[in-house]
Amino acid sequence: MTGTPTGLSQAATSNRRPIETARNDFPILDQTVAGKPLVYLDNAATTQKPRRVIDSLRHYYEHDNANVHRGIHELSERATRQYESARDKVRDFINADVREEIIFVRGTTEAINLVAQSYLRPILAAGDEILITEMEHHSNIVPWQLVAEQTGARLRVAPITDSGELLLPTLAEMIGPRTRLLAVTQVSNALGSINPVADIVRLAHEQAVPVLVDGAQAVGHMPVDVRAIGCDFYAFSGHKMYGPTGIGVLYGRRDLLEKMPPWQGGGEMIRSVSFEKTEYNVLPHKFEAGTPHIAGAIGLGVAIDYIEDLGRSAIECHEQDLLAYATGALARVPGLRLVGTAPQKAAILSFLIDGLHPHDISTVLDREGVAVRAGHHCAMPLMARLGIPGTTRASLAFYNKPAEIDALVRGLLQVVAFFNRGRAGG
């Protein structure tokens, strides 16, 4: 599992659905933008949804909509069954030990905030340390800053190399007697770097420090096994893995979750309430106050079915092929420099072009039908570390085609020609 995260940990089996035709499952991709075929390369922001997921939302609202865990009637039982079945699918998908370890939340951000406030805040004292890395997304920085402010704890930041790799020996040295948690992303949303999270967990556990892994950019693109990683918490979002927005998952080790207080109060999370005392519900309901995003959870379950039908190893292989193709193709654009060139990379290509600002690049690409992201990618401290204001980022999914990479490169060549017109010697 460790060391070779892009390797074939499970050989793609031959009875899977072929990936090449899976693009047809995504109705949104079949459209034109500004008169050009849409080329959607902003998958790290959100992925598109296969028809099966879209249909499942519609089916739920048309046939089964009811509140869960409450009604003594057929619809409520159906809704509850499907909602809880989605939890089982998530458990299997990330290989958690028991279903009680799967908490439905709004997304990665909420999952991390839950851990910050419910797990960490009660045990933090002034002078304690929370360790993160320079490549974290704002959602894996700010919740820790908040809890640090509330408790007088200190946020420490492990450095990366210029190519976007974590320095493991330095990270190991920074884990000290005051470290109460290490929070690290599995895949950098801005650089694509894949971190050896199982190795990192081992280093932290040697010093009895628990680890939260931000899996937002990993879970839809490669096999993920939380027990093989060994992490204590794992957070991810449905919408970055072909599921609906507004639903995500916090995985937490059961013994930790049992000890944690609820972080939101309300219905669903209680066993009995009186004005004198409230007894909390058991896991996982203790952390799911209020009516949950039932349709979202069901849709997430269907997204998992969809991914498993294709096979995560097959998805990973295909995306690695696309990454290799795109890396070669972008080299043809004069003045282009990739930002993030770690040897282990997911299919995310951040780049700069000499003399051109990412926003100007993406405005021109948009008129060519090519959707990319421009800016700081919610990682302003990382951009500051790299000494750049932002990048243009093409992030791929298995449904992208080499022809779309070609369209990106054609667009970029036009960008360069367009903006360099009238320049001396150009």
Added chain:
Amino acid sequence: MDPELRELYQDLILDHGRQPRNFGPLPGYSHRLEGVNPLCGDKLVLYLKVVDDRIEDISFEGAGCAISMASASLMTERLRGRSVDEAMALFDPVHRLLMTGELRPAANSEPGDENLGKVRMLAGVSAFPSRVKCATLAWHTLRAALSGESKPVSTE
């Protein structure tokens, strides 16, 4: 190339974007204010030297896209030597131009309208809603600075 893109990125805009005028800190300034666009991280610092309600000198520094750099550059060219009232009066017509691409109809025109000068070249930005804030950043910062604000201005 798309005609709206040509309209947006005219030669003059690219020229000011690449080589912004009045760029750099201003010694002896009377006003200094930071403006940020948190959506994209663009940041600029505007300096003004106001003497007897007249903008004697003006400059800016920062990093941003061609639109935000050109907008700030054109603004500084336009405002040097103007009165504070004239500068403040320009905000609304400029804002309207950037949002709609239109100047006020001649019949309803106000004193600022005919004073836009080369700033008019930014009219093309109105066809790109996600880029309007790039162009308005400098003007928001200007208005806040002349109103005596000291906290950084945000376009959000």
